[in-house]
Amino acid sequence: MPTKNPTAPVGRRRAPGLVILTLVIAALAGCASRPSGTLQPVAPEPSVASTVDMLVATSRQADPAPGVLFNGERGRGLSLADITVSIPNQRAVGTVNWPRSVPGNPARDFVVTSVDPLPAKAIGSWFGALKGKPRPVLIFVHGFNTPFDASVFRFAQIMHDSGEKAAPVLFSWPSRGRLLDYAYDRESANFSRSDLAFVIRAAARSPAVSEVTVMAHSMGGWLAVEALRQIALEDGRIPSKVDNLILASPDLDVDVFRRQVEEMGKDRPHMTIFVSANDRALRASRLIAGGVTRVGAIDLTREPYLSAFEKATGVTVIDLTLLNNGDRLNHSKFATSPEIVQLLGGRIAAGQLISDADAPGAKLGTSAQEAGQAIGSVAGVVLSAPVLVFESRR
Template sequence: MSTAGSGSRVELAAYGRSWLVHAIAGFLALVLSACASRPGPEVLTPVAATVPGARTVTVYVATTRERASPGRNVFTTERSARLNYAEFSISIPPGHKAGEIEWPGSTPDPATSFATIRQTVLDEETFRRRVGSRAGRRHDVGVFVHGYNTSFQEALFRLAQLSADSQLDTVPVLFAWPSEAAITGYVADREGVTYSRDYLAQVLSMLTRERSVRNVAVIGHSMGGWLTMETLRQLRLQGRGDVLARLQVVLAAPDIDLDVFRTQVAAVGRMSPPLTILVSKDDWALAASSRLSGGRERVGTLDVEDVRVQAIARQEGLRVVDISTLTAPDAFNHDRFVSFAAVYSAVAPRGGSGDPLRQAGAFVFNAAGTVLSTPFTLVGQALAGEPIR
């Protein structure tokens, strides 16, 4: 047997051991996360009052989840035959740390934790009127489409946190689809987002019809990115270019097969501003999804240094942003978009004209909030925010 052959076997064995270590680590992480306590619907029960220094964020909800009972804002994992609407006011504690959700214990305390201080069941007309009304001023709306294994209350409080940290004058809207909120619910969640495509299209169409709404930003996280892209594709095929023209779309760690994404992009076409994709090469959640899909590459793990990715970004008018250098609030490196939202909102130029991330291309975004063309770019290029060429 040749030395080269022996070396190949050693390399394969080493690769196998490495994969096994990561697989075991991932399995243990999944077990631990499954065993960890998660907030139940009790956190949606309003508390009596707020405290000095606390901030209040009002989140509007459109959901395909079924209500546990009529007239109550407690939602199950069942699919509703029509959209349900709600309004929640969430108190953010005075000592809130950006990027984190200070979850309440058995009794929510506005002094130390997120707390629901008010909630209201809405009908469609009231939802439309309240989201569209801002004392006669034109304003932007931000729609958050959550990801896999997410409960209603987790999605709600995450959007409240994102809204509080961004400090932008944008009305937050949660589009909540019926996730099983279980590690074992991946297939069921995939069917849940498929079920919700028509309903998300309905919500986006409604919001873009409002004259007081300037732009609608859509953030689709993980499996919510797949739902977002399918909805954009559907709108394009239905000839709803008027709706697409009003949207600004960000896909955060999208759990989408790369080949499927190419067909979606081909149908949707170029968007202005360009469709943004936030990626991390070390996203373990997407690595697990890839294994479940037979090793198919996920869009959320694209490598911006790959010349093929750079070419696709230029050809299709996309902006792919690597945020791997940012701190991840979760063990899977899957929620880095939370850190990106906090940092980027603080450094992004207002008005958009000087923002390098308004152009298509492949970028690296570092922890200091600097947009780089490559990890080894010259300082001048970094400050200019030039895309990879």
């Protein structure tokens, strides 16, 4: 990845203050109506809701308040819990229906129906209890400004809406869930690196696990890449079962990312990266980070990134810039766009999101419209906006 960043056209520039103000307003609007204690278990109602049962591994501090479980401070060790989330049947794909008050109503709200704490040493037993033949595992790492309950509900939404059948594991690190705590969250991601590496190793070592996909959003991308890099440096290689890394809108310095990938070694997992050149959250992150472009906001239709990608191996980049039905900040389209989250279904853990066989027209240099049509025909869905796919092979 190059060090220099292309200069944005004058008409597309945003004043730093305006970007930050936009983010603040959006964050306040999104969080103002959320009550506290939303993870207090309620009785399940199978007739009106579906459930997602997940293992949660967290480096957060435990919180005794009812329905909170873990807060944004840093814990003294890894904590585990088996959590079941109830998702209402009457709901738009890509959305999380927050309770208006506690306890929530399973007919209309995301709620929790069970929370079973587990000792950290029991992680191998959880994987070993997976039923049937060895199963794939999906480990999800959330991003910046994410309270614990939001990480639980968002991952449940992704698993449910995608129809993904991999065993779900959430890794939730100590984010305070406050926009102005960017530096604290960044250090908390560093703080959690060894804990995530422990979870990845535990999954890869289990005979009940066939393969492991790590999927990370935003600042969680930094944590995921660092954990895999640490495993490679300490063990000499990344386990072969860890065969796919998905980075959604990664908040990663392009120069640092290049070095991290090099230090993973040649046997690194295949990488799928979702990018959007109009990601407003990553614009703000770029300002904070000294003006260096973030990986999740690169414009792959322009130099120097186009040439750099042509030299890459084992990477698929899905450009969602022109997709308009995601979130307001264009930062979570992979989860909030109905077409994209459904396209993920059944392909995440298999590492088969897009392939030459699936989308013969969606290759480097193909027009966005043609790529969008190719993906749509393969997935059996109609994309509401073009999606551009860049693909390279080992």
